[in-house]
Amino acid sequence: MHNLSLAGRYAPLAGCVILTGAAFGLVLQPASLTLAAAFGLLSLLGIYDMLQEKHAITRNYPIIGHVRFLIEAVRPELRQYLLETEFEKLPFSRTQRSLVYARAKNEPDQRPFGTLVDGYSDGHEFIGHSIRPKPVADPSGFRISIGNDQCVMPYSGSILNISAMSFGALSGNAIMALNKGAKIGGFAHDTGEGSISPYHRRYGGNLIWQIASGYFGCRNEDGSFSPERFSEQASDDQVKMIEIKLSQGAKPGHGGILPGHKVSAEIAQTRGIPVGQECISPAAHSSFRTPVEMMLFVAKLRSLSGGKPVGFKLAVGHPWEFMAIVKAMIETGIVPDFVVVDGAEGGTGAAPLEFTDHVGVPMREALLLVHNTLVGAGLRDRIKIGVSGKIISAFDIACALGIGADWVNSARGFMFAVGCIQAQSCHTNKCPTGVATQDPLRQRALVVPDKAQRVANFHSNTMHALAELLASAGLNHPSDLKPHHLARRISSSEIKLFSQLLPYLEPGELLSKRNDHPFYANSWALARPDRFSVPAP
Numbered sequence: 001m002h003n004l005s006l007a008g009r010y011a012p013l014a015g016c017v018i019l020t021g022a023a024f025g026l027v028l029q030p031a032s033l034t035l036a037a038a039f040g041l042l043s044l045l046g047i048y049d050m051l052q053e054k055h056a057i058t059r060n061y062p063i064i065g066h067v068r069f070l071i072e073a074v075r076p077e078l079r080q081y082l083l084e085t086e087f088e089k090l091p092f093s094r095t096q097r098s099l100v101y102a103r104a105k106n107e108p109d110q111r112p113f114g115t116l117v118d119g120y121s122d123g124h125e126f127i128g129h130s131i132r133p134k135p136v137a138d139p140s141g142f143r144i145s146i147g148n149d150q151c152v153m154p155y156s157g158s159i160l161n162i163s164a165m166s167f168g169a170l171s172g173n174a175i176m177a178l179n180k181g182a183k184i185g186g187f188a189h190d191t192g193e194g195s196i197s198p199y200h201r202r203y204g205g206n207l208i209w210q211i212a213s214g215y216f217g218c219r220n221e222d223g224s225f226s227p228e229r230f231s232e233q234a235s236d237d238q239v240k241m242i243e244i245k246l247s248q249g250a251k252p253g254h255g256g257i258l259p260g261h262k263v264s265a266e267i268a269q270t271r272g273i274p275v276g277q278e279c280i281s282p283a284a285h286s287s288f289r290t291p292v293e294m295m296l297f298v299a300k301l302r303s304l305s306g307g308k309p310v311g312f313k314l315a316v317g318h319p320w321e322f323m324a325i326v327k328a329m330i331e332t333g334i335v336p337d338f339v340v341v342d343g344a345e346g347g348t349g350a351a352p353l354e355f356t357d358h359v360g361v362p363m364r365e366a367l368l369l370v371h372n373t374l375v376g377a378g379l380r381d382r383i384k385i386g387v388s389g390k391i392i393s394a395f396d397i398a399c400a401l402g403i404g405a406d407w408v409n410s411a412r413g414f415m416f417a418v419g420c421i422q423a424q425s426c427h428t429n430k431c432p433t434g435v436a437t438q439d440p441l442r443q444r445a446l447v448v449p450d451k452a453q454r455v456a457n458f459h460s461n462t463m464h465a466l467a468e469l470l471a472s473a474g475l476n477h478p479s480d481l482k483p484h485h486l487a488r489r490i491s492s493s494e495i496k497l498f499s500q501l502l503p504y505l506e507p508g509e510l511l512s513k514r515n516d517h518p519f520y521a522n523s524w525a526l527a528r529p530d531r532f533s534v535p536a537p
Helices: 006-025 030-051 056-060 065-083 094-104 172-185 227-234 265-271 291-304 319-332 353-358 363-376 394-403 412-417 448-472 518-526
Strands: 125-127 143-146 155-158 160-162 207-211 239-245 256-258 279-281 310-314 338-342 384-388 407-410 486-491 494-497
Touching (some): 006 030, 056 065, 094 448, 125 394, 155 160, 172 412, 172 448, 291 319, 338 363, 363 384, 363 518, 394 407, 412 448
Parallel strands (some): 207 239, 310 338, 338 384
Antiparallel strands (some): 125 486, 143 155
């Protein structure tokens, strides 16, 4: 289009004007009048294009310049449905999405003829199988107890749970479908920072209540933490664990603003904020400013909740900050029940591009840091680790558990299960499947009973696939997975086990002041329990 001559650029406009006049010159028949109206409107559009000052393309290319905007508008859909390959992760590949859809619908997920994966490419990963495989275990037993000796009410959690997604980001119908699916399947549903809505309550599925910097659902009018409101909600039997959110992978260190026009009566009631007023999520908590104060806050929430498991979620950034938290655990004697590690590849409804692409540590490296630090500090046996970040398949789960996690959370996997098609329009309120929208008409497309069963199916079938993987490796339970069970190709002629690729600390190593792992030893030396920042030299 950009190579058109001057005559070519304006030919469509001239042609429309001529054809408009010709159509009016014909006998006044309905057909001629329709043509005249159509070409007349195009002529007016072309004249407007030439006079407007906003778009250089249409100013230079009247009428036909709009073709560019039309193609640009449908480009993501054309790419997703016609052009992308099976394994392009944008952000999830067609293969990954198809696997979730098949398992959610209880359809066959087997592949005929052979793998499409190149096993000789760098980075290819696999799990080793045993000559004497075990019988396939019952996936209903794939549970872990979360809660240490300071916890009165430990929770028996599934290996796979629904990651944090708030009401407001997701529709009420989506929340109900997720929670009902969790109820059917006996796994947990993280509320996200938007608090516990009536849609979370409808079907009674197990909840992990996330408390973020805005203290939604447990805040005073000035935005500070309200012990009374927290205790009232946390004492409900549906709430099984309390999760303090420090940061999330998609936009760590970044607060959020919900514009006033989006704060409906339902959202206002759920979050405990005024209707129609701007809702601010600060970047940092106001209830604590140091690692020691954070541990005191953990103890406070544990007491106010009646002794339920309390932990925190973070996207790892500066390693010494997490280590400062661990040092505060040692100094105060207050030990959280769990840590959830959110990888930088995590998703969100909307975030600045620089944050989604260039801030935070990817999930596997962050998980390894947290696991090693807790091992090196002698606390790993008292603290469970959950992890989230683009986990879809049973092999994804196996990799996370093999590196050091106790359980995994999945957000977008369960979004696919309730109908998400990766339209990537979450921030527009125009989600085509009713998942990420507050538009009542769009939500209507999501039928809760049907999608809830799909959520349960996805969980059940993924756990069965994990059981088959474990059996092939000669293992009985996910907790038996270790780094030496997994391998990665690092070149055309070399494969290494995860245990050979990744550094692992010995129990208590950081406390003994050994320097076998300089990165950990040096970061540990920088950490202070009375501050998150590195002290000035």
